[in-house]
Amino acid sequence: MQAYLVGGAVRDELLGLEVKDRDWVVVGATPEDMLAKGFKQVGADFPVFLHPGTREEYALARTERKQGRGYHGFTVYSAPDVTLEEDLRRRDLTINAMARTEDGALVDPFHGQTDIKARTLRHVSEAFAEDPLRILRTARFAARFRPLGFTVCDQTMALMRRMVNEGEVDHLVPERVWQELQRALHERAPDGFFEILRDSGALAALIPELDSEEVFQPAMEALRCVHDKPGTSTEERFAALLSPLEENAAIARAKALKAPNDSQNLARLATAFVPQLRKMDPQHPDGDALLDLLDQADFWRRPERFVQLLTVLRCGAPTSEDQLNLLATASNVASGVDPKLLLAQGYTGKALGSAIRKERLNRIVDATSRPDH
Structure with a gap:
């Protein structure tokens, strides 16, 4: 049984950023092994455990196989014979598919460190295409790391466009879209999230009202403006995003995204006030x-x-x-x-x-x- 530090903690350390969360993958263990060592199981879909001392998450190494459409269309296989490389291969981007051994050695089978140096967001494998949520995650990482010079590589952008053309994005549930959108609104360059969605074709499928140039540009200007004001909330950022729309369109889109009531109401008020103030x-x-x-x-x-x-x-x-x-x-x-x-x-x-x-x-x-x- 071996434990490896994985994902964002390894990536952020290599980028010189503060490491906030540390996640681990365990190879060669069963759930019974983990429970015997005092770990507490918390994962419902696959075996994830909390360390009895640090409370950090330890997940058993696993693979995933596509069985249907959308985010839930997977079967998960987790067993002691799953290797670290097999676990890393199922991840979205190479910069997120690195690990460190317990003594600090870097494990980087998909050249994530090279892509960090090149400031490139690149998919790990063709398995990326099996999960449409990864388009939103890639766009969110682009929004987070754009100030550091990161861009999405041409091959990954082409793959995302193909996924959109094949209708994969249409199977995303609104709750998952909102979850990614809300996080993206608070990234370092939130407009970058929507630019990647637009360039990949996903924006036309998810928020078509913003897709035209005459609406997209003022929406991005409003979002950047609110983002630049310290301490602004999700509600303010979301309302700014929809501010170029007419009231009825903003209400309909906010409901379709299943935004929380406070976000829906502020977007409704903002778009309702514009024509009245203009008069x-x-x-x-x-x-x-x-x-x-x-x-x-x-x-x-x-x-x-x-x-x-x-x-x-x-x-x-x-x-x-x-x-x-x-x-x-x-x-x-x-x-x-x-x-x-x-x-x-x-x-x-x-x-x-x-x-x-x-x-x-x-x-x-x-x-x-x-x-x-």
């Missing part, structure tokens, strides 16, 4: 229209989401800065209305609601009608 005359602002926008955004109950919305609109809305400043000013002054003070004046029920709205409107009109608003 607004900064020289003659409409207080009622501004108050209606705050109501639509549920600003009174969700002020933190409204801040996210402004971030997205500043990056992705084809409106003037003056129109967005009007909206920000309206939110600042209207939030100062204290319902408790109006209650103390004797307002209750519907009359209280009307008084609150009237006071908010008065403050918005007063603040936005001044020359320095």
Whole structure:
């Protein structure tokens, strides 16, 4: 029984990056062997165990055979006779198919170190074509490592195009697509993810609304803009991505991707606000229209989401800065209305609601009608 450090830990160490997770492959062992040594089994689809001391993951060496379409169309074979090279061969990219022995020697049967030096993302073998999710993973690694100069090699790009043409991408389940997309939105160059998907043809299959040049470029500009702001959330990045779309198209795509509700709602708001803001005359602002926008955004109950919305609109809305400043000013002054003070004046029920709205409107009109608003 031998254990090898594999995958991202080996790759990142060779790249001089911080190693965050350490995964191991065990050759020559059975599940019973692992349990006898105190490991705890956690893998449902194939044998993965947690080390009793470090809690790092140890997977038994395995091979996979394609049996059907999509991500789940595989049978897994794991036994003591599976070699390290056979296990590494099933991996996606050569830079992820390296290992180190317990005493630190590099095991690199597919020349991943050479590709690291050449800054190349290259598939390990033709088995890459058996799993369409690997197109998204390759695009995600391209987004992560593009600042280091990595590109997808021509042979791998050609293979991905062939997979798309053969309909493999159509069998990806939305949950897996969203998982990769969400991670890609937080990579170092998230626009690189979508560029690789577009170049391979996968974008037209997965998010066709973004595939045309007139939509793709503003979407990437909005995404880069939000990405460059420190600490932005998945919701903001996703809304920026869809910001060039019309509201109905954005809603439909967000649902089709099975994005979480917060991401769907921010994308809906951003695309709904663009045409309304575009109509607004900064020289003659409409207080009622501004108050209606705050109501639509549920600003009174969700002020933190409204801040996210402004971030997205500043990056992705084809409106003037003056129109967005009007909206920000309206939110600042209207939030100062204290319902408790109006209650103390004797307002209750519907009359209280009307008084609150009237006071908010008065403050918005007063603040936005001044020359320095």
